[in-house]
Amino acid sequence: MAASRLKVYTSAPAYRSPWAAVNLSVVMPGAGQIYGGAVIKGVVIAIAFFLLLGFSIWSIFAGNGNTLTGLWLLLPIAGIYLGSLIDAYRTITSDPVRLTLGPEAPKDPWYAVFLSQILPGLGHLYRQQAIIGGLFLIIGTYTAFQANFQPRLLLLPPLIWAAACAHIYWHMVPRQARDWSLLALILAGLVAGRLLIGFTPPLIGHYLEQCIVPSDSMQPTLQVRDRLFVREDPSYQPQPFDIVVFRVTQAAVERLLVQPDSLMVKRVVGLPGQQVEVRNGQAWVNGQALIEPYLELPISYRWGPQSVPAEHLFVLGDNRNFSGDSHIWGFLPTENVLGKAYKIYWPPGRIQPLP
Incomplete structure (x- = not known):
C-alpha cells in the first residue's frame, strides 16, 4: 500500500492534486487556480474577492457607507469564495467534486487535509482514526468556544487546526513523497486567516462601541x-x-x-x-x-x-x-x-x- 502511494507521488513530478488546489483556495480564493496553472483566473478571483470584501467592510463601518449594502455584499462574497473552491478543483480535473466520508471518498491525502481545515479531527475520522480524530475534534471545538470569552486563547484554536492538518498529512503520505513546502503554505494561510477572523471582533470592539x-x-x-x-x-x-x-x-x-x-x-x-x-x-x-x-x-x-x-x-x-x-x-x-x-x-x- 505504501509503495503504491509512493509511486503515485514520485513518478509524476508534474502531478497536481485537485484537493491541494481546494486547500489553497480555502486559505485564499484564487490560490488554487494559480496552483493549477490558471494564473490569470486565480488573480482575477482574488482581486474580486478582496475588493468586494473591502468595500463591504467600508460600507458597514464608514460614516458615509450604507450598512445594508455592505451586508448584501456578503452574499456575492460567499458565492465567490465557495465558487473558487469548486473551480479550483475543476481547474485540475473534470471529475465531479465528492464530499463524503464513506467508501466512495477520494483517497487523496489532501482531501483529508481539507476535511481537517473544516473541523480538526475530521480528516482522521475519514481515515477511521476515531480516537485521535475525536481528541482533535473535542479539543479544537472546545478551545474555539472558550476563545470567544477569553481573548488570550485566540491563538490556540488555529494552532490546533494546523496540527490536525499536519498530522493527518504526515500519517497518509510516505516520507519521500511529502510536499512540506505546499503544506507549510496551506498551514500558514490557515493560521493567518483564522487569527484574522478571531481577532477582528475584539479589534473592532476596541475602536467602536454600539449604542441603541x-x-x-x-x-x-x-x-x-x-x-x-x-x-x-x-x-x-x-x-x-x-x-x-x-x-x-x-x-x-x-x-x-x-x-x-x-x-x-x-x-x-x-x-x-x-x-x-x-x-x-x-x-x-x-x-x-x-x-x-x-x-x-x-x-x-x-x-x-x-x-x-x-x-x-x-x-x-x-x-x-x-x-x-x-x-x-x-x-x-x-x-x-x-x-x-x-x-x-x-x-x-x-x-x-x-x-
Whole structure:
C-alpha cells in the first residue's frame, strides 16, 4: 500500500492534486487556480474577492457607507469564495467534486487535509482514526468556544487546526513523497486567516462601541431604537454640537431612576470653562445665542447661567423639553464619555452619517 502511494507521488513530478488546489483556495480564493496553472483566473478571483470584501467592510463601518449594502455584499462574497473552491478543483480535473466520508471518498491525502481545515479531527475520522480524530475534534471545538470569552486563547484554536492538518498529512503520505513546502503554505494561510477572523471582533470592539437610542430625548435627530456606531478614541476632545454617548452619572441614576450601567446619548452644548445659560427659548454660551436648526421647538425652561467645571461638559437632548440631561442632573464628567456617535447604522431606512 505504501509503495503504491509512493509511486503515485514520485513518478509524476508534474502531478497536481485537485484537493491541494481546494486547500489553497480555502486559505485564499484564487490560490488554487494559480496552483493549477490558471494564473490569470486565480488573480482575477482574488482581486474580486478582496475588493468586494473591502468595500463591504467600508460600507458597514464608514460614516458615509450604507450598512445594508455592505451586508448584501456578503452574499456575492460567499458565492465567490465557495465558487473558487469548486473551480479550483475543476481547474485540475473534470471529475465531479465528492464530499463524503464513506467508501466512495477520494483517497487523496489532501482531501483529508481539507476535511481537517473544516473541523480538526475530521480528516482522521475519514481515515477511521476515531480516537485521535475525536481528541482533535473535542479539543479544537472546545478551545474555539472558550476563545470567544477569553481573548488570550485566540491563538490556540488555529494552532490546533494546523496540527490536525499536519498530522493527518504526515500519517497518509510516505516520507519521500511529502510536499512540506505546499503544506507549510496551506498551514500558514490557515493560521493567518483564522487569527484574522478571531481577532477582528475584539479589534473592532476596541475602536467602536454600539449604542441603541433608548428614548425620544434626541428627536428629531435620533429616533428611539436607532442603532449607532460610536468611535472610541482616548484622545477624543468633545467639540460643540458633537453627539456623544456616555455612561450615566450617579446624579442621573438618582434623578431619572435609570440603571447604573445605562448609556445615554446627548449633544454637547458647553465645554469646560464656558458659561452656559438657557433663556428666551434657546441656549446661550458665553453670552452668544446658539443657532441650532435641528431643534423643532423652543426651549420652555430656564437654566443658569453657570460655568462648566474643568473636565466636565454641559449636554442637552435635541428634544429639549422632554430630555433628562444636564439641566436636570448636572454637568457630565468627561471621563464618562465613550466617544462620538458618527453613524446611524440601523434600521435600513435610517442609515446616515452623523455630523
